[in-house]
Amino acid sequence: MSNPRTLLDKIWDAHVVVAEAGCPAVLHIDLHLIHEVTSPQAFAELDRRAMGVRRPDLTLATMDHSTPTAPQGRMHPDSMRQLVRLEANCERHGIELHRSGDPGNGIVHVIAPERRRVRPGMTVVCGDSHTSTHGAFAALAFGIGTSEVAHVLAMQCLLQHKPQSMEVVFQGRPGPAVTAKDLALAMIGQITPQGGTGAVIEYRGECVEALGMEARMTLCNMSIEAGARAGLVAADKVTAAWFHHSGDFRHWRSDPGARFDRIAQVNVDGLAPQVTWGNQPGMVAAVDGRVPQPTDATEARALAYMGLRAGVALRDIAIGHVFIGSCTNARITDLRAAASLLRGRRVAPGVRVLVVPGSQAVKRQAEAEGLDRVFFDAGAQWRQPGCSMCIAMNGDVVPPGEFCVSTSNRNFEGRQGPGARTLLASPLTAAASAIAGRVADPRQFAPVMIEELPHAM
């Protein structure tokens, strides 16, 4: 009987091509996702070396970061050049590309799962840190830089040292209106933005098992915000149902008794919806809480940037913008959750609300369900798919000094535009805040338990 192995061990072992002493392992990659921003220099490197793309069949391309989401959105000429370059590179190397406006287009981390390209036990990489999203499918998925994008294009392999394994166990039963986003924010608040550095986190606990696939994607998506290379959720019946698979992918989970290099326990019993108040996703508090006293220079600096004082109730923060979208929270369950609060209500006067579906498929589904009408009638803008206000390089920007409740993943200084002040939250909290015109507690509007949320988000 072999030693019990973690899920990470199993995926790792199945993909090591060569492991020479004193060298990183040559790790084979099952799926390589590419987009316009981090790939042009990698293709140029191939050209310089007169190399081709080794496995175009294992490569999938989309346009998402710089594409406008407004109906008549104009593109920056340099961004247009990136799209043209991506198109030419994909055509030349025979890579499947979903152009802006095509029926299969969308955010890279939304379209790959919806096309069922990510499966348990796979290795997945992309020149984008939120590649961790795909760990929801018990796949080892991590972000890489452009030099590594070139390596994968050329060789379908990467040189990698095996990361540590880290078990994060969520304990207890979260309170009403708490979503996977709130679990993630609470976890980062506890383990800090570098608590997962050097490790792949496997999320465990009853409330993780209760999450649907899209909620698991949200949770794994935020792993990088805890510094982790990747996040993982074991494959189970929920995973199997996503693939209409008769089994339960039993192999792709950690063996009983498997030893993790690191362990963290996060108590989420009675957890309230979470909102960030600073410039790191770990600077977070309960929505009905207050801005805390800064404990170090970093937190003091964050409060200065945010224009907030310690002791201010989060619900007293007046907002000008709400963004519902991004690879974290732009799937159909996210939009249903936001619509469940906005239905029959109006966005507060003076608040700009962008609802940006994660893909054309999500957009079609939402429209088939009439969610676009719900958003429109509430006074929100219903946009074309893309990264939008999460990255703010596509025309969707928060003006300097203004607050935005955002379902995206980063509240870094300037992330949503120079001087923009980002408050990260779930789609439920974002929708509640849109109605109130200030940070708002979704529990005020409708008490929703996690397992009652549409498709257990």
Add this chain to the structure above:
Amino acid sequence: MRCEAIVSRCVCMPAANIDTDQIIPARFLRGVDCHGLGEHLFDGLRRRRDGTPDPYFPLNRADARGARILVAGRNFGCGSSREHAVWALMDWGIRAVIAPTFADIFRANALKKGLLPVALAEADWIRLLQSAEASQPVRVDLNAETVHVAGHPAMAFAVDPFARRCLLEGMDELGYLLGHLSAIEAFEQGRP
């Protein structure tokens, strides 16, 4: 890309969690090559609201000119995987970043381009920061894996041995992968 010993004054930005969005904001990621990003390095921090340079920002100070070493706080380079952060630092002239800890993807990107991520023990880092802030020159020696500053014993750091070999011997990672082509072909047999 060979990496020799670096001797230089330092730019000091000891704040923790400087993310890659701060190093190079997304609006400067529209290029199709790696060049010219130095002028936008730390753009949001370097300029005041009206767009003029902030004279107090460390990079804008007269003594920062020509500095090749950045002393930064813990978890430097967290966030986005953009290799543009490394390109921007190098284009400005930085060749080594000294910090207590680095984010994983930034560290990997830096080593691939010959920007040396030097992780020092916290106590050493504090000592070094004090010297660097007093404008003392610092020497980073990859061969010996030590950092030197006048008046202190050498401070040790460790770089992944393979990456170190690549940097010192000018070895090429893609070339190394190519050397294993037959093993990769064999591995792919029988896989989808």
